[in-house]
Amino acid sequence: MSTPVSASVASPDVAAPATTPVPPPRTAPEARGLALGLLGVMIFALTLPMTRLAVGTPDAPLMSGLFIAMGRAAVAGLLSGALLLALRAPLPQRADWGPLVLTALGVVFGFPLLTSMAMRHVSAVHASVIVGVLPLATAAVGALLHRQRPSPAFWACALLGTALVVAFAVLRSGGAGLALHPADLLLLGAMLCAAVGYGFGARLSQHMRAEFVICWALVISLPATGPLAALSWPAAPMPVHAWGGLAYVSVFSMWLGFFAWYRGLALGGTVRVSQVQLVQPFLGMLFAVPLLGEGLDTVSVGFGLAVMATVLLGRRMPVRPRPASA
Template sequence: MLAFSGSFPATVYAMRGFDPWLVAVGRAALAGVLALVCLRAGGRPLLPRRADWPSYALISGGVVFGFPVFSGLALALGAGTAHSAVVIGLLPAATAACAVLRASERPRPLFWAACAAGAVAITAFTLIQGQGSASWPDLLLVAALLSAAVGYTEGARLTRQTPGWQVISHVLVFSLPVTAPVTAVLALTTPIMITPEAVAGLAYVAAISMFLGFIPWYAGLARGGIARAGQTQLTQPLLTLLWAWFLMGERFGPATVIAAVAVLVCVAVTQRART
């Protein structure tokens, strides 16, 4: 979560010099090159077993394309880093639901009660901020978190048989036939302004958010149970708020802090409600 918590600020930095579509797809292409190197160095096949291709297509659609594209567009349309971080706090609830559907997990009622409380806190925060209605950036953020939930669940399910670093590496290499040419076209047709912060932001979302962060994340989900371990994502909004304040000077009101603390309490309860 510490690795993923810097994704939104880094994305904002990257979009100060690169087109949002280029950031969304280019991060996966750059991470795919890193994955190729790792698989070669580890003496592993570059592609997964053909029987697992449908699962890898699901993961790719969720974490390679869905989450980066939807969240990047939301930020480009004016969703603040702090606001986006709190809305994405709904992700643990979505991950838990996917764990029930795809991984045959059955959490206890107390787990669902705490999970629902966190979801209610985030929903109330979103409606208050939007004066009673959800904006287009909010809807894009919801699409992003649903995409991530699918990718997280399917990746963790595969990690039960395959090391997490191989799973995310295969996902990125599996996606390269799409991400590489699209990145090349966007790099040639969209305006680019090379600045240190833009390059640093793109490097972060490619190396950390898109690749290295997934290695311990998939391992943790596979070992701790997808639904239960996935609730640690509720700490991500609070961490991202700290980054938004420290790196970008964003200011947020009491409602933002209350919502972030509420989901932090909910994660403590979910961790006590074992599956």
């Protein structure tokens, strides 16, 4: 009599696994990472134009590159300290201090200082020729740090996207983008600093909150950025638009943008999400329509769509872990 009962009870147990909800696909975090990365890139897209607004031109110089770089870091550092205190953030682990210092050297000191010095001497379009190599550099640094081996097809998509960005920038400059300028060395150095800072910051964001990563990097930099900002304070009164440019790069480019960017890199992977940066020049151009009264043309839209296609195509290409060496 007990056998039929046990069978009737057992059969639902056997069938239960078939009705268990399927775990979310592994691409869900990656998709979220790409979305957050795009949000960060949208915030970063105005960095170079706003920096140019603050530093002026060789004929009409405004704030110094040193003051822009250190001032933005000092303001963001004070905001970071207040946030860390408000959230009672724990101190970083002992092993995290080294990567935090490297992150700070890359994105708090290197990139802001070198770009601020360069942007007085080159146009935003010219600078975008050099900035176009940043996604490729970030992917290379990410592959080394995270021991990944992107497939040849992924690198082909990355190279194609970089070539499209550079070709677009040269076309927009009427060929002037091909003429090298001494400031290009500063921009190339800035790209290397940013790639290193992005790579180490993304690695820290895998076990720290993304906002804490940039906040700690800014806070540990305050003993240097604060005094340097004070020493390089402009002697003459500055126009409102220069202070507005400084305010943007301080609060958004140096602080809030990294909340989304580092979280996106951690979720989606530095190698893949780095390619979202390819659309940054086109986003900057799009934002210039309402801000500067510039217009869009079919060539610009076509290049933008082509670059986005390389990003989407590259996402489908395999990125495998690098085998451990003996």
